[in-house]
Amino acid sequence: MNMTGNFDRTISQEDVLKRRASLLQRLHIDGILLLLLVTLACAGLFILYSASGKNWELLYKQASSFAIGLAAMLVIAQIEPRFMARWVPLAYLGGLLLLVWVELFGYTAMGATRWIHIPGVMRFQPSELMKIIMPMTIAWYLARHNLPPRLKHIAISLVLIGMPVVLIAKQPDLGTSLLILAAGVFVLFVGGLRWRWMLGALAAAVPLAVALWTFYMHDYQKRRVLTFLDPENDPLGAGWNIIQSKAAIGSGGVWGKGWLQGTQSHLDFLPESHTDFIIAVLGEEFGMVGIAILLLLYLLLIARGLMITAQAQTLFGKLLAGSLTLTFFVYVFVNIGMVSGLLPVVGVPLPFISLGGTSLVTLLSSFGILMAIHTHRKWIAQV
Incomplete structure (x- = not known):
């Protein structure tokens, strides 16, 4: 009797999971991607509040851009990749x-x-x-x-x-x-x-x-390359951003100084603290642990994109999903590389963290394409 009850309960739980999976499938939403994207966006707003000097106007602007991008992502996810290819x-x-x-x-x-x-x-x-x-x-x-x-x-x-x-x-x-x-x-x-x-x-x-x-190359672009090779050569000019950025990241240590307690950004030593150099604010206030958590979220997002690439059932979908995922990796790699002095400064924002409405909407739209590729394929199993 108990064995039958346990068996029925197991079947019931599996049915619930299938119904949930089917609902996500009908809405063409990848739950894992959505969870990671919302988590990153919320973390970005949290960091931006400090990096912008508690500027509610910029925070509202970024939140509005995320809402627009999220709506665009959900709309794009409804479009079949075959229809995309035609246009x-x-x-x-x-x-x-x-x-x-x-x-x-x-x-x-x-x-x-x-x-x-x-x-x-x-x-x-x-x-x-x-x-x-x-x-x-x-x-x-x-x-x-x-x-x-x-x-x-x-x-x-x-x-x-x-x-x-x-x-x-x-x-x-x-x-x-x-x-x-x-x-x-x-x-x-x-x-x-x-x-x-x-x-x-x-x-x-x-x-x-x-x-x-x-x-x-323009003169300012040449100066960026020379600054990358030797930022201390012009510490009060072209090398200022890199020097202050590395100082902010290094001063955070393992655990950081605490939220809203950063000195480099709040005392205006760090230019562009709410855009290209925002990860320096994160490093100063939350230390190595905060940066490691952010990198883990990025790694999970990239891994999900590569899994979608591997499971794509059309050549167009596989090529497109792979390219979008690798390009997102380049976004992260270039921004962190330039802020830490490993790459020249080229003005690439940190995805979902830096202030930038158009960039945020574009990124979310690209993940809408990934969702479309993943959810419009023919499923053999629903779980």
Whole structure:
């Protein structure tokens, strides 16, 4: 009698789990991704409150951007990847036209022309849209051919990548252009790019870097590279940010000074403390433990993205999911690397933590695509 009751109870629990899984599946929501994203966003608001000097206006702005991004993510998750693929060429052409519009009629701020300004409505960066459109375009193109890609297909892919990259670099926005370049190249990598071609590309990068330095890079970009090599050479000028950032992280120790107790940011020693250098605030106030917890959340998010990539049932979905996940990894790696002095400063925000509405909406939209790839596939089992 007891054995039968236990068996019935077990079956009942399994039925409940299946119903829950089926509900998430019907809503096209990946519960693990959603939980990690909300946790990161809440942590970001918590840190931003301190980094911004208790500025409720910035906090409200960031929370509003997250709400908009979350809504966009849930809407995008309802779209079948096959339907997305049909509109990729049109989206790519539209993105290029917007970048050309920025080049001709764009809004200029702080010496850069990166925005389209619609009076009384909004101001936005078309380059942020290309962070999603670029990997979708290359995934759409490669999915129509046999893999690994042949030299002809690689060349065409590089042309498709190069046009928006050049337009964005001219704004100038070197950090975003490099991220978009990486997003496109990652699709080639996931598609099985041969190692000899990757090694050849690395060899070609040396003369290309020399040419960029000599003929293309602006003076402030050159100063960033020189500061990366020797920040103490100009401690009160170009090297100030890196020196203060490392001082803030080091002063936090293992456990940190406590929330709202940081000195480098609250006494205005650390510039851009609520944007590019916000992890220095985290390190100072919560120490090595706080940074380790944040990195664990990022690691779990990346691992989930790679699992979705492995389970994708279409070539387009696999290429796109892999590229979006690896690009997110680059976001995290570049920001932490530049703040700690391991990479040059290129103006890449820390995902979900740094202040930035357009960037936040773009990131959440990319995770909406991951959810669509994962939840629109044919399930063999519901748990």
